[in-house]
Amino acid sequence: MTTLNEQPAVTPTASRFSVQGLSKRFGNLVVADDIHIDLTPGARMALIGPNGAGKSTFVNLVTGLLTPSSGRIVLDGEDITTMSASRRVRNGLVRSFQVTRLFRELTVADNIRLAVLQERQQYMRLFSGLANTPGLDEEVQRILNELNIRDRASSLVHNLAYGEQRLVEIALVLALKPKVLLLDEPAAGVPDSESDLILEAVGNLPKDLAVLLIEHDMDLVFSFAEQIAVLVNGAVMATGTPQEIAHNETVRNIYLGKGH
Amino acid sequence: MGTLINILIDGVVYGLLLFMIAVGLTITMGLMRFINLAHGVFAMLGGYAAIWLIRQMGLPWLPGVIIAVLAIAAISVPLERWLVSRVYQRPPLDQVLLTIGIVFCMVAISGLVFGTRVSSMPFPEFLSGSLDLGFKVLPAQRILVVSVGVASFVGLWLLLEKTRFGIQLRATVDNVQTASAMGINTRRVATLAFALGAGMAALGGIVGSALMPIEPYYPLTYMVLFLAVVAVGGQGNLTGTLVGALLLGMIDTATKYLAPQLSSILFFVAIIVIISLRPNGLFGRAAV
Amino acid sequence: MTQTTVKPSLALGTLHTGRLPIPELIALVVGLGCFFAFPSNLGFMTEIVIMILLVLSLDLLLGYTGIASLGQAAMFGGGAYCAGLFALHIHNDPLLGLIMAALFGGLMAGVSGLLFLRAHGLSFIILTIAFGSLTFAVANQLNWLTGGDDGLYGYIMAPLFGAFEFDFFGRTGFLYSLGILLVVFYGLRRLVNSPFGLSAQGIREDRQRMTSLGFPVYRVMLMIYIIAGAIAGIAGALSAQTIQVVGLQSLSFTMSAEALVMLILGGTGRLYGAVIGTVVFMVVHHYAADLDPSTWMLVIGLMLIAVVLFLPKGMVQLVDMTRNKVSRLNGGAGHDNSK
Numbered sequence A: 001m002t003t004l005n006e007q008p009a010v011t012p013t014a015s016r017f018s019v020q021g022l023s024k025r026f027g028n029l030v031v032a033d034d035i036h037i038d039l040t041p042g043a044r045m046a047l048i049g050p051n052g053a054g055k056s057t058f059v060n061l062v063t064g065l066l067t068p069s070s071g072r073i074v075l076d077g078e079d080i081t082t083m084s085a086s087r088r089v090r091n092g093l094v095r096s097f098q099v100t101r102l103f104r105e106l107t108v109a110d111n112i113r114l115a116v117l118q119e120r121q122q123y124m125r126l127f128s129g130l131a132n133t134p135g136l137d138e139e140v141q142r143i144l145n146e147l148n149i150r151d152r153a154s155s156l157v158h159n160l161a162y163g164e165q166r167l168v169e170i171a172l173v174l175a176l177k178p179k180v181l182l183l184d185e186p187a188a189g190v191p192d193s194e195s196d197l198i199l200e201a202v203g204n205l206p207k208d209l210a211v212l213l214i215e216h217d218m219d220l221v222f223s224f225a226e227q228i229a230v231l232v233n234g235a236v237m238a239t240g241t242p243q244e245i246a247h248n249e250t251v252r253n254i255y256l257g258k259g260h
Numbered sequence B: 001m002g003t004l005i006n007i008l009i010d011g012v013v014y015g016l017l018l019f020m021i022a023v024g025l026t027i028t029m030g031l032m033r034f035i036n037l038a039h040g041v042f043a044m045l046g047g048y049a050a051i052w053l054i055r056q057m058g059l060p061w062l063p064g065v066i067i068a069v070l071a072i073a074a075i076s077v078p079l080e081r082w083l084v085s086r087v088y089q090r091p092p093l094d095q096v097l098l099t100i101g102i103v104f105c106m107v108a109i110s111g112l113v114f115g116t117r118v119s120s121m122p123f124p125e126f127l128s129g130s131l132d133l134g135f136k137v138l139p140a141q142r143i144l145v146v147s148v149g150v151a152s153f154v155g156l157w158l159l160l161e162k163t164r165f166g167i168q169l170r171a172t173v174d175n176v177q178t179a180s181a182m183g184i185n186t187r188r189v190a191t192l193a194f195a196l197g198a199g200m201a202a203l204g205g206i207v208g209s210a211l212m213p214i215e216p217y218y219p220l221t222y223m224v225l226f227l228a229v230v231a232v233g234g235q236g237n238l239t240g241t242l243v244g245a246l247l248l249g250m251i252d253t254a255t256k257y258l259a260p261q262l263s264s265i266l267f268f269v270a271i272i273v274i275i276s277l278r279p280n281g282l283f284g285r286a287a288v
Numbered sequence C: 001m002t003q004t005t006v007k008p009s010l011a012l013g014t015l016h017t018g019r020l021p022i023p024e025l026i027a028l029v030v031g032l033g034c035f036f037a038f039p040s041n042l043g044f045m046t047e048i049v050i051m052i053l054l055v056l057s058l059d060l061l062l063g064y065t066g067i068a069s070l071g072q073a074a075m076f077g078g079g080a081y082c083a084g085l086f087a088l089h090i091h092n093d094p095l096l097g098l099i100m101a102a103l104f105g106g107l108m109a110g111v112s113g114l115l116f117l118r119a120h121g122l123s124f125i126i127l128t129i130a131f132g133s134l135t136f137a138v139a140n141q142l143n144w145l146t147g148g149d150d151g152l153y154g155y156i157m158a159p160l161f162g163a164f165e166f167d168f169f170g171r172t173g174f175l176y177s178l179g180i181l182l183v184v185f186y187g188l189r190r191l192v193n194s195p196f197g198l199s200a201q202g203i204r205e206d207r208q209r210m211t212s213l214g215f216p217v218y219r220v221m222l223m224i225y226i227i228a229g230a231i232a233g234i235a236g237a238l239s240a241q242t243i244q245v246v247g248l249q250s251l252s253f254t255m256s257a258e259a260l261v262m263l264i265l266g267g268t269g270r271l272y273g274a275v276i277g278t279v280v281f282m283v284v285h286h287y288a289a290d291l292d293p294s295t296w297m298l299v300i301g302l303m304l305i306a307v308v309l310f311l312p313k314g315m316v317q318l319v320d321m322t323r324n325k326v327s328r329l330n331g332g333a334g335h336d337n338s339k
């Protein structure tokens, strides 16, 4: 109890993002079963599990696209369980989509511009041209360069190869300058030749950003994660360091067994 | 008390009529997510066909009605195959525009062919009388609406629950992809359901012609009403549609009894309030 | 793409145009040309200008934001009655009336949008139709105020700027309407090319993705709905002030549907599409004036079906097709900008 007085800052910094007892049922199907997950600032956690385990559903639940049946979601000490989906994003909780979701009829630059406009709160400028929006083009430039897609800036998104679209998807989430980032299979559907770019982008994420990565590629998971959670049938079956998970018998049987 | 009973009875009559006409709409919307603003056209055409067959061709009443209903169902098949199905995969707006186009065409053609005034439906002797319930005198035509309406609901329920076609239909409503993966010919199901809905609407248009007179602007006049039944009852939901239809029928009747001057205003306010509070229907799941 | 120093936003691949009022100047020249060329058709041309404004408001909703409304006539008629009543009972200055109508149209849109914009698809469409029917029923009911079936009349507009009488030939009316159109068009062009306009297009492309980018989508849509309502109100006011009668049909479903037809005919999502569609529709209507109303309705219906089936992007699609053909003939690569 005395620690409360001496170190008031402990609680907020210890956990940037925590999910407590999150559950969700679709009729009889339990897709999230009492999930607990905790991310500290700078955390690198991977969420793995077979197809249909409920990983994407978990992301939908915590970002507010689905309403949980029970449980609590806390971001920076604030309970966000009932907060609107868009305010969660403005508060720093950002996700990417497993299946690319972009503005297909807009250019790559305009896609990124949208994210930047939101992050800089400049979208309510009604009559000033985009080119006259202070700092906008510089920021878009920076992101285009960072992901090496500058030469695609003026292409319409639907004319891009899928791998390039995945990079734009990542560009959007980076442009939002998140505090907590949930990446749902960022390399899914990307040909091996192009996946390096995405791995590189994931590897270069800001150090203080808390990241939860959903991924099937075990090499990537083990090189990236400091912590791994295994989700099976909506329930977290095991959590631990990569070593612990790699040596966990049950996990090996149920999940890793297939690939190794 | 007397007014209340009147509202209740007339509301049920009106509600059952709305159910008959709108049920086809709810099925096609549930099946193909197809927004059809032209559904009222079938009710109107049913009315015109029956009037023509009975008055002009001199058919007896019952055969005239049956042939009219079958004819409208038959006409709807090429319409679905060649026109409507082409926009199933298109954005809702295209469906809206196409079906408004159909409405405008049919309103215009009906006006040119049948004249712009109300065409009165002939009814046989035994349906022109009325039944004295003691507390209320009920015209026989309303009893007809109630009996046909109840029979329609029961018939449709049995069709959906007990027949092979019903199972296929429900599976397709549930999920088109899964259904067609299971080997169901979803195109055929959609066409048959469309024809079924058109026939039901025609039947409703005929038996309800005393409440909703047959005239060229029929599809436009009642467009909001039919669509609202579906929006309130939930797309693809048989019982929901019945409840929605009864509710709206009751509200409309109540406003006509209690504030005849303001009835249409109050009715639109009620529709707006209900749908904006429950945009996914009374029983709808939340939008995902 | 080369790294030469083009305008920064072009280098970054935006397809938006600059801020010079060139389209407005062209429209002004064309408008004045028509003014001198067809002096006996000024009433009809004024009607076209007014409809263009209404269709532009719909384009902002549908073409740029993806909000499919079938009740835009509510705001148009609302603005018309507001301007008429304002002139009759309070003050007959046209610009003052125009401002009142814009505010009233915006207010109607604000109140209805607050309720409606949470609904999607079918529900939203029904709500907008029902709102149109409601305003029609209300105007009909309040016939002591609106004149009901007979229409609202008996007001005489004061001279524009205190100097220009609304003359019998409709010269002032046309130039006044044209001027307002140009101002609104310029404002809209700035709007759709602004950060706010880009956000609208994001909403059109994928509402849920915008939410996941942190946009308060509902609030942005509400603002656009209000702006579109104000523009429709302005169009209604111009109609009330130049014709000096307001009828119930200004609130009718047919009005909303016709405006939608004009927009679809021209092509959504481009302001000039709204202009082209309206002009073509109105001119066809004008020359089909001999047809009885039923036949005309048949024409509209067939036009709708044909556009949906064969020309889903409207007449601007024809422009694009010819442009691509020309550029191919010139040996240039077909450009991929479908915007």
Ligand SMILES: Nc1ncnc2c1ncn2[C@@H]1O[C@H](COP(=O)(O)OP(=O)(O)O)[C@@H](O)[C@H]1O
Pocket (backbone or CB within 6 Å): A026, A029, A031, A049, A050, A051, A052, A053, A054, A055, A056, A057, A058, B288
């Ligand atoms: N809206 C929904 N309604 C019913 N079941 C759903 C819904 N969304 C997802 N599911 C089910 O939840 C389970 C988990 O899906 P998902 O989260 O996509 O798994 P993962 O991302 O781990 O592959 C699946 O069985 C899926 O069918």
Ligand SMILES: [Mg+2]
Pocket (backbone or CB within 6 Å): A055, A056, A057, A098
């Ligand atoms: Mg998934």
